[in-house]
Amino acid sequence: MGNVISKEKLEKYFSLTERGLVEVRENVFKGKDSEAEEIIEMVSNYVSDAHHFEENGDVVNAFAALNYAHGWLDCGVRLEVFDVSDRDLFTVR
Numbered sequence: 001m002g003n004v005i006s007k008e009k010l011e012k013y014f015s016l017t018e019r020g021l022v023e024v025r026e027n028v029f030k031g032k033d034s035e036a037e038e039i040i041e042m043v044s045n046y047v048s049d050a051h052h053f054e055e056n057g058d059v060v061n062a063f064a065a066l067n068y069a070h071g072w073l074d075c076g077v078r079l080e081v082f083d084v085s086d087r088d089l090f091t092v093r
Contacts, residue, residue, distance in 0.1 A: 005059045013066045017047060020073045020089045024082040032081045039076040043069045 021043050028036040046069035053062035074091040076082045084090055 005063045007059075010054065010059055010063055010066075013063065013070070014047075014050065016089060017043070017050075017066050017070045017073070020070065021047065023084050023086060023089060024073060024076060027083045029080055029083050035079075035081045036076065039072050039081060043072045046072070 021040070024036070024043075025040060046065045050062045050065035050069065053059070053065060073082075073089075077084055077090045077092055082090075085092055
């Protein structure tokens with residue numbers, strides 16, 4: 001079913017977001033360090049929250065936190081804070 005947050009779906013989104021976080025940390029546009037730091041901190045916090053929710057059996061909020069985290073990543077990419085091109089991980093132009 002498309003409206004069920006399965007263990008596999010949650011694992012997929014943890015993987016995508018955590019891979020994206022590694023990628024952006026390594027690819028900050030020159031001169032965008034302070035913006036990158038703020039975005040990376042927000043993403044890290046949301047991923048941490050997602051793990052906390054999952055550990056407590058709250059898959060809905062875990063999934064929501066991962067989506068917020070990935071939204072921050074995509075925002076940083078679109079605002080050219082991060083120099084990435086992987087269309088599987090990010091919304092790139």
